[in-house]
Amino acid sequence: MIDKRKNDHIYLASAPESQVGDSWLEDVVLIHKALPELDLEEVDTKADFLGRRISMPFIIGAMTGGTELAEKINTRLAKAAEEVGVPMYVGSQRIGILKPEARRSFEVVKQYAPSVPKIANLGAPQIARLPEGEILRWAEEAVAMIDAAALAVHLNPAQEVFQPEGEPYFKGVLDKLKFIKSALKVPLVVKEVGNGISREVAQALDGVADIIDVAGLGGTSFVAIEGLRAKPEAPQLYEVSEDFRTWGIPTAAAICEVRSAFKGPIIASGGIRSGLDGARALSLGADFFSASQPLLKAAMEDRVVEALRKIHMGLRTAMFLTGSANVEELKRAPKVLSPRLEGWLRQRGIIC
Numbered sequence: 610m611i612d613k614r615k616n617d618h619i620y621l622a623s624a625p626e627s628q629v630g631d632s633w634l635e636d637v638v639l640i641h642k643a644l645p646e647l648d649l650e651e652v653d654t655k656a657d658f659l660g661r662r663i664s665m666p667f668i669i670g671a672m673t674g675g676t677e678l679a680e681k682i683n684t685r686l687a688k689a690a691e692e693v694g695v696p697m698y699v700g701s702q703r704i705g706i707l708k709p710e711a712r713r714s715f716e717v718v719k720q721y722a723p724s725v726p727k728i729a730n731l732g733a734p735q736i737a738r739l740p741e742g743e744i745l746r747w748a749e750e751a752v753a754m755i756d757a758a759a760l761a762v763h764l765n766p767a768q769e770v771f772q773p774e775g776e777p778y779f780k781g782v783l784d785k786l787k788f789i790k791s792a793l794k795v796p797l798v799v800k801e802v803g804n805g806i807s808r809e810v811a812q813a814l815d816g817v818a819d820i821i822d823v824a825g826l827g828g829t830s831f832v833a834i835e836g837l838r839a840k841p842e843a844p845q846l847y848e849v850s851e852d853f854r855t856w857g858i859p860t861a862a863a864i865c866e867v868r869s870a871f872k873g874p875i876i877a878s879g880g881i882r883s884g885l886d887g888a889r890a891l892s893l894g895a896d897f898f899s900a901s902q903p904l905l906k907a908a909m910e911d912r913v914v915e916a917l918r919k920i921h922m923g924l925r926t927a928m929f930l931t932g933s934a935n936v937e938e939l940k941r942a943p944k945v946l947s948p949r950l951e952g953w954l955r956q957r958g959i960i961c
């Protein structure tokens with residue numbers, strides 16, 4: 610059952626129907642600098658992530674594991690991550706903890722990407738119902754499985770509502786996250802899966818999460834994916850999911866929401882489709898950016914290195930054209946926000 614779900618997610622996420630809404634990143638216009646006073650080759654895109662130097666502030670998003678197809682995808686993603694020098698997440702590891710035969714589909718990541726930081730992954734609804742001793746065992750096992758430098762816990766309440774076999778159990782999650790933070794030796798990343806994190810949630814996570822990944826609206830939608838999965842057996846679930854297709858906080862707004870309340874590093878994700886989108890996200894206050902669906906598609910076609918190089922080139926070009934010699938300068942590059950994004954921030958009392 611869980612194996613089928615993993616493969617359904619891969620196939621449905623690769624289809625255009627899974628891509629919903631707008632990230633609002635085009636509402637951020639970086640100001641062109643006709644006098645960059647730099648040579649393109651001087652632009653330094655490197656960054657530090659979890660104690661290691663990486664080639665650009667980009668992370669391959671959390672996707673999969675648990676099936677033969679997932680193992681093939683994780684192998685291709687890991688080989689490319691190692692070659693290009695970027696970190697990577699894996700998908701939820703519950704299946705690897707409960708089914709020893711599924712472990713290999715995650716372990717390939719430490720085999721093929723030994724030197725880049727890797728991020729383990731568990732879901733909030735699962736940890737909500739486990740006693741603390743079990744949570745620690747799961748967390749330690751997930752980290753060991755891929756030799757991870759951090760553990761991510763994903764918050765996905767909208768997905769759980771529309772998933773036919775969903776587990777919308779979110780009571781007590783914050784306390785469980787606090788427990789993980791106090792007991793686990795590696796840093797804790799808290800992420801959404803495409804509906805975004807607000808200022809209020811970021812406030813609650815301040816001092817609990819070491820890193821927040823905003824995973825906003827505007828790219829892959831698990832409301833859409835689960836709705837489509839539900840359609841044949843539970844048409845009502847599908848119909849209600851249609852009303853919630855664009856539910857969530859657009860990524861550009863989510864970055865500003867989180868930055869206004871959270872002091873730690875922020876990963877921007879959700880509909881980031883180019884190095885230029887990444888540059889816009891960094892100018893809003895993110896420290897890193899991440900994409901999932903485009904790399905899933907690239908992995909299916911065995912061209913992940915090419916996809917990563919394209920993102921790198923886009924980022925480097927945006928840095929050159931704003932006269933930013935390094936990532937810190939890009940974060941301070943002048944920009945103009947569209948009235949739509951400006952209005953959101955004004956109503957929310959956020960300066961971005």
Ligand SMILES: Cc1cc2nc3c(=O)[nH]c(=O)nc-3n(C[C@H](O)[C@H](O)[C@H](O)COP(=O)(O)O)c2cc1C
Nearest residue numbers: 622671672700701763802824828829880900901902
């Ligand atoms: C096939 C697929 C499976 C995913 N599974 C997980 C998961 O297990 N855990 C998780 O934290 N996020 C998962 N995600 C969500 C992504 O990490 C990301 O938040 C979301 O796809 C938005 O990014 P995107 O628009 O670049 O795809 C998955 C995404 C895809 C495409």
